[in-house]
Amino acid sequence: MDIETYTLIVSALLFTIGTAGVLLRRNAIIMLMCIELMLNSVNLTLVVFSRSLGIEAQVFVFFVMAVATAEAAVGLAIIIAIFRHYELVDVDRFNLLKW
Amino acid sequence: MIADFFFVLFAVMAIGGATAMVFARNPLASLLYLVMAFFALSGIFVLLDAHFIAAVNLIVYAGAIMVLFLFVIMLLNLGRTAKPDLRGPLYRMLGIAVAGAVFGLLLVMLRGGHATSMAGGMGQATMDAMLQSQGAVGVVAEPMFRSYLVPFEITSLLLLVAIVGAIVLSRQKAP
Numbered sequence: 330m331d332i333e334t335y336t337l338i339v340s341a342l343l344f345t346i347g348t349a350g351v352l353l354r355r356n357a358i359i360m361l362m363c364i365e366l367m368l369n370s371v372n373l374t375l376v377v378f379s380r381s382l383g384i385e386a387q388v389f390v391f392f393v394m395a396v397a398t399a400e401a402a403v404g405l406a407i408i409i410a411i412f413r414h415y416e417l418v419d420v421d422r423f424n425l426l427k428w
Numbered sequence: 429m430i431a432d433f434f435f436v437l438f439a440v441m442a443i444g445g446a447t448a449m450v451f452a453r454n455p456l457a458s459l460l461y462l463v464m465a466f467f468a469l470s471g472i473f474v475l476l477d478a479h480f481i482a483a484v485n486l487i488v489y490a491g492a493i494m495v496l497f498l499f500v501i502m503l504l505n506l507g508r509t510a511k512p513d514l515r516g517p518l519y520r521m522l523g524i525a526v527a528g529a530v531f532g533l534l535l536v537m538l539r540g541g542h543a544t545s546m547a548g549g550m551g552q553a554t555m556d557a558m559l560q561s562q563g564a565v566g567v568v569a570e571p572m573f574r575s576y577l578v579p580f581e582i583t584s585l586l587l588l589v590a591i592v593g594a595i596v597l598s599r600q601k602a603p
Contacts, residue, residue, distance in 0.1 A: 332435060334538070336472060339439045340533035343446055343465075345527050352523030355513040358455055358501060362462050366446055369469055369489060376478045380555060388572045390481050393522040394488055395583045399590030401493050405500045406597035412504050419513065 336377050343370035357411075357418045361404045368397045435475055441552035445467045451514075459497055466490040477555055479564040 343366060350363030372390045379386035408418055413423060445465030452458040466489050473482035501507050516521060558567050572580060 330520055332431075335435065336476065337538050338535075339442065339472070341531055341538065342443055343469075344534065345531040346443070346446040346450060348530050349523060349527035350446075352526060353450065353514050353520060356455060356506075356510075356514060358497065358504075358506070359449070359458050362449065362458060362497060365489070365493065366449070366462065366465065369466065369485070372481070372485070373469060373472065376473055376476050376481055380476060380552075384558065385571045385575065387478060387568045388576050390478075390570065391484070391568070392579065392583060393533050394484065395587060397585055398488065400491060402434065402495060402590050402594040403597065404497060406594040409500065409503070409598045413596070418504065418506065424549070 333377050333380065336373060340370045340373040340377070340383055340420050343367075343373070355419050355421050357420050358405075360420065361401065361408070365397060382415065431475055434471065438468040438475070440470035453512055454496075454507070454509045456503050459494060459501065463490050463494050467493070479559075479560060480568050484491070554560070 346361045347367035347370065350366070351360050354360055354363070372393055375386045375390050375393070379390075411423060412418060445461045445463075445468065449458045449461040449465065452461060466485065470482040470485045470490070473479075473485060515523065562570060581583045
């Protein structure tokens with residue numbers, strides 16, 4: 330196997346770890362960090378495929394980064410706003426919209 | 429082969445850092461493990477000849493976004509070791525099963541689509557020639573400002589909306 334295949338496996342593993350983190354942790358900040366990890370593993374996949382399918386894939390890496398930045402900024406602002414109300418960042422305790 | 433050695437090193441660093449991030453009890457430790465994983469990912473980008481992406485990844489991800497997270501952790505005073513906040517045993521088994529299913533799905537896709545998609549590739553020689561003639565930045569800039577100019581401008585609008593939204597959401601209420 331070549332380096333591309335191994336990199337794709339690494340990328341799949343990182344995405345899986347990110348998924349597991351979002352599902353397993355209750356801390357909202359760490360869930361956001363796991364989402365960043367998933368986005369970056371997708372970036373890795375895009376870079377691998379840019380080698381074979383054309384360099385345009387690397388342009389999409391920039392768009393993914395811009396979306397990740399916006400998501401981090403807005404997500405952290407929401408976490409700060411929630412923390413002001415409840416003094417905690419445990420997602421299981423934010424159940425006002427649940428029913 | 430030295431490239432193989434570095435690839436294994438960076439892959440182990442990335443996966444180990446990511447795993448440690450999920451299981452660390454201190455949010456600050458989680459964050460630093462994630463920074464380590466992003467450094468290793470930048471190394472893999474360099475090995476894949478995406479030098480500009482590697483630099484931007486270091487500056488934007490490992491630098492700016494991670495410092496933003498660090499600021500919030502410090503601001504909310506969460507930087508001490510908390511009691512474990514992993515979910516309970518049933519939910520944990522369910523979560524690991526779902527994650528494993530995602531991994532299995534990705535591997536199935538890898539086996540199915542990889543051989544065909546790599547076949548019509550441009551190859552290492554073409555890649556090297558492009559990097560040689562246009563430079564690491566020019567290779568990315570040329571399609572970005574020619575074919576994808578409108579999406580690029582819309583991205584700036586997205587960032588503006590995110591800035592305004594973050595300020596509106598996180599500011600103190602007027603007394």
